[in-house]
Structure formats: structure tokens, C-alpha cells
Amino acid sequence: MDYIVLDLEWNQCPVGKKEGVPSLPFEIIEIGAIKLNEKKEITDRFHRLISPQVYTELHYQIKKVIHKTIKDFDRGVSFSEAVTSFLEWCGDDYRFCTWSGGDLTELQRNMKYYRIPIPFPRPLIYYDVQKLFGIAFESRKIARNLEYAVNHLSIVKDNPFHGAYYDALYTAKVLQKIETSLIRSNYSIDCFIPPQTRKEEIYAVFETYSKYISRVFDSKEKIMSDKEVTSTRCYLCGKPAKKKIRWFSSNNKHYFCQCLCEHHGWMKGKILIKTAEGGKSYAVKILKLVPFEEALKIKEKQEELRQKRKRKRLRQSLAAEK
Numbered sequence: 001m002d003y004i005v006l007d008l009e010w011n012q013c014p015v016g017k018k019e020g021v022p023s024l025p026f027e028i029i030e031i032g033a034i035k036l037n038e039k040k041e042i043t044d045r046f047h048r049l050i051s052p053q054v055y056t057e058l059h060y061q062i063k064k065v066i067h068k069t070i071k072d073f074d075r076g077v078s079f080s081e082a083v084t085s086f087l088e089w090c091g092d093d094y095r096f097c098t099w100s101g102g103d104l105t106e107l108q109r110n111m112k113y114y115r116i117p118i119p120f121p122r123p124l125i126y127y128d129v130q131k132l133f134g135i136a137f138e139s140r141k142i143a144r145n146l147e148y149a150v151n152h153l154s155i156v157k158d159n160p161f162h163g164a165y166y167d168a169l170y171t172a173k174v175l176q177k178i179e180t181s182l183i184r185s186n187y188s189i190d191c192f193i194p195p196q197t198r199k200e201e202i203y204a205v206f207e208t209y210s211k212y213i214s215r216v217f218d219s220k221e222k223i224m225s226d227k228e229v230t231s232t233r234c235y236l237c238g239k240p241a242k243k244k245i246r247w248f249s250s251n252n253k254h255y256f257c258q259c260l261c262e263h264h265g266w267m268k269g270k271i272l273i274k275t276a277e278g279g280k281s282y283a284v285k286i287l288k289l290v291p292f293e294e295a296l297k298i299k300e301k302q303e304e305l306r307q308k309r310k311r312k313r314l315r316q317s318l319a320a321e322k
């Protein structure tokens, strides 16, 4: 299996988001990619400039970052042409690697806009090198930029940043420094097209947590009344962990719970409600075994929320009296 390290540059509506095309907020203008074999040796390179069709002027912020003008892209090929040759170049046994999670989303969004069939397997597993860098060298919680990682690993900086090709090359060099077993066991799951049926729902167990991705629902309300979404099975033994604090939310987007597996101890749960293309919603549930002190924080969070609501009600009733 090859690693395809992918980096994209994209443009956006130069006069502001509101004037843009809703189904194509970001138009890809450059594709850079590096192919590595199983041993993470670089075996091939890919680079295309794309002549933009939708936003034919560069957004000022993009212009500042990428050190190119719109003229540079005029000699590019069409997106369809670029992506078709890119996919052909990828071969048929590969996994994408990107710096953070946005590139695959935009790639697929652009493909959808141009009605190019999306040939990727579902679920689409990929490696987020930014996340892997954190796990390997720092912490899971901090998201660093590419140049930071390059500096941290003393990789020679012989080319500029913020071009698709050299960013892909730098990302590949960071990837080379990460142990293969760590890469493989800390994969990411792209959800541009989330599961459509119960059967397609995703269950993944990682070293320190588990992740479940539900199928799409018509409404957010339906999600939280689904038994599978709200279940809290322990990911180590598969047995139900008893909820000590039921799912609660502050904003109907994030839910939290606290539960206890009688064999493995305290667990905290988090559900994120996400919006899919086309307006449907789905849930991403993370369950994590934690020390008791950390499980307690869920209780504190709930208490805080209660107090906040209480104060709000009080303010409202005071205002009503006036």
C-alpha cells in the first residue's frame, strides 16, 4: 500500500463569502502530492496548477499567503483534467495523508460540484499527519502548523511554504519521521459522505478511546432519540457501561455523559452533532475511559450549566417584572 501525501491550495470568493457559490465555497487551484511506498520512501511526485472557473480573481488573503497571482493559474489545466490525472496517478492501493482534515473534504466538494464520480471506499480512512505529529512528538491536544513540525524535526527548509507541492513534500518528510505502527493505529475517518444506512455506521476503537459515526438522520431531534447513538458500551469489554449522568447539552450540538463500566471503570462520553452535505445530520460519539477525577469534570460541567440556566431564568423573570 502506498501513502499519497496530498496538499491543496484553494481560492474563495474575492468579494466575500456571501457572494460566493454556496456549493463551492472553496475552489481548488493547485494539487500537490507525493507518493511513498510501504517503507515510506518517496517514489513519485505530482503537481498541477488549475485554471479557476468560478472565482477568477484571488481573494486578498489567499494572495498574501501563496505568493502567486491569478496569471500563474491561467496556464493551469481544468479541475476535471487535473483530478482525473491525479486519481490515475494515485494507483489502486493507497491511503491519503494530509496535514489536518480539510483537504479531502474540499477535494470531494469540488469533485461533486463538477459532477466527477467520487471513487473512494467508504468509510474513507486517511492519515492526518498534523494529528500524528502531535501524538508522536507532543500531545494530542495541540494542533501545530506544518512549519512548526518541520522546525521541530530539524527538516531542512530549502523551499517556501504554502504552495501545494512543497507543502506536500514537507508533510511527506514529517510522515517519514513517524513510526509506521503509530501511523496505522491512529487513522482518521473522512465523513464528507457520512454513513447512509445502519449497516454502514462506523465503530472504531483506538488506544485511548472509541469512536462511533452514525448514519444520517433527517433531524437533530431524531438523532438523540436513537438507542444506538445514545448507548454507552465499554469499548474494552463490549458490556453496557451504566450511565451515571445522562446525556445533556448546552447548545444542542455537543452532548456529554458520564458512565461506569463495572470492569474497566469510569468513562466519559461526548456526542457531536454534525451537518452533512444536503442538510442532513449525523452523530460522532467518543467514549473514553478516564480516571475518576476526570469523570468528575462532567458533573461539574453539568452543574455549571444548571447554574447558568438558573441565572438566565432569574434575569428573565426580573426583566418581566419591570
Ligand SMILES: [Zn+2]
Pocket: 234, 235, 236, 237, 238, 239, 261, 262, 263, 264, 265
Ligand atoms: Zn469494560
